[in-house]
Amino acid sequence: MGFSIETSDHLASENEIAAIHADPGFAVHASDHMASARWSNGEWTDLRIHPFEPIKLDPRAMALHYGQEIFEGLKAFAIDDGSVAMFRPEENAKRFVLSAERMAMAPLPVEVFIDACEELIRIDQRWIPTTPGSSFYLRPFMYASEPHIGVRAALEFSFSVIALPTAPFFSATFDAITVGVVDQYVRAAKGGTGEAKCAGNYAASLLAKQQVVAMGCAEVLWLDAKEHRYVEELSGMNLFFVEHRDGMNDRLVTPPLNGTILRGVTRESLLQLCATLGYETEEREITIDELETRTKSGEISEAFACGTAAVIAPIGRVKRRDQDEIVFGSGKPGETTTRLYDELVDIQKGRSELFPEWRHIVSGASMSAAESLTA
Ligand SMILES: *Cc1c(COP(=O)(O)O)cnc(C)c1O
Numbered sequence: 144m145g146f147s148i149e150t151s152d153h154l155a156s157e158n159e160i161a162a163i164h165a166d167p168g169f170a171v172h173a174s175d176h177m178a179s180a181r182w183s184n185g186e187w188t189d190l191r192i193h194p195f196e197p198i199k200l201d202p203r204a205m206a207l208h209y210g211q212e213i214f215e216g217l218k219a220f221a222i223d224d225g226s227v228a229m230f231r232p233e234e235n236a237k238r239f240v241l242s243a244e245r246m247a248m249a250p251l252p253v254e255v256f257i258d259a260c261e262e263l264i265r266i267d268q269r270w271i272p273t274t275p276g277s278s279f280y281l282r283p284f285m286y287a288s289e290p291h292i293g294v295r296a297a298l299e300f301s302f303s304v305i306a307l308p309t310a311p312f313f314s315a316t317f318d319a320i321t322v323g324v325v326d327q328y329v330r331a332a333k334g335g336t337g338e339a340k341c342a343g344n345y346a347a348s349l350l351a352k353q354q355v356v357a358m359g360c361a362e363v364l365w366l367d368a369k370e371h372r373y374v375e376e377l378s379g380m381n382l383f384f385v386e387h388r389d390g391m392n393d394r395l396v397t398p399p400l401n402g403t404i405l406r407g408v409t410r411e412s413l414l415q416l417c418a419t420l421g422y423e424t425e426e427r428e429i430t431i432d433e434l435e436t437r438t439k440s441g442e443i444s445e446a447f448a449c450g451t452a453a454v455i456a457p458i459g460r461v462k463r464r465d466q467d468e469i470v471f472g473s474g475k476p477g478e479t480t481t482r483l484y485d486e487l488v489d490i491q492k493g494r495s496e497l498f499p500e501w502r503h504i505v506s507g508a509s510m511s512a513a514e515s516l517t518a
Contacts, residue, residue: 276311
């Protein structure tokens, strides 16, 4: 199955793209094209690369009423040798299949997902930023497009990928964030949709986010739905804690994937990277009380969140209503957190010998020699 290609007749000028590259923001400006495909009569058809444009949707489209929508987020990078690489797109493609299955949607073959991303990168390679830390953010998504009022799984779906140049999440300083616990709401219960990357999970998290923002926090730290004790993840990032052990390497602890936590590609990559760098890792349940006690005693010295957008976001503090703050170390990004961030970014940018297979080179895309010199 190949993609047909319709080139835009209103391409952005080199000057317009240069202005966007000078100040891209986070995924603000979409590139000239997008990829699309449709599922109908039991097959994927109409695979196209076409100009970026608004989506025409029947008002009865089932996604608008019953919420079948899933998405992915991954990045492509200008590599120092002039090539262009996506970071582990196979993992995102496989997760997209799992999300589709959970939401009773049509699974998109892994090859079609990757081809769509590659074709879009090739046609819009002028848009890939080269400044340090910047990337080309890819947002694949799928929604129920079938016009039908009445609750059941849809029979028609639309898939698209858009691409947006993106500044580094931490532009100047690698700052620690404060996260907040809410008592009233939960993100995901066992048997629910927590493991699927679906729009509904995010919609359900927004009110809690407003509450913690009012407490001076950047994100919600979600506890398990049943006992409200076990630390799970943030709304869009997984969690790690660093155990400091005298005379030994640090140990990295992350909550296990028990059905309510999203299977982050960054989380999984960090577990492998940590093992290679000589850190012990442990996937185990950790309660908010243990976190408080062992942070006070200094046994847990650092915490961070991880995900495609930020790669790693150091966590300085946890706030709870009417309870003491939990402060990790000095409340500033820790040494191990910073090292892991640097190591992972080096792998993504092709500056490390480790895990070369994590870079999926996009054939037919390259940065000009002049541009790669400035990277
Ligand atoms: C996307 C997401 C993550 C991070 O996953 P990555 O593959 O590392 O980007 C973590 N938690 C939730 C809830 C997410 O939606």
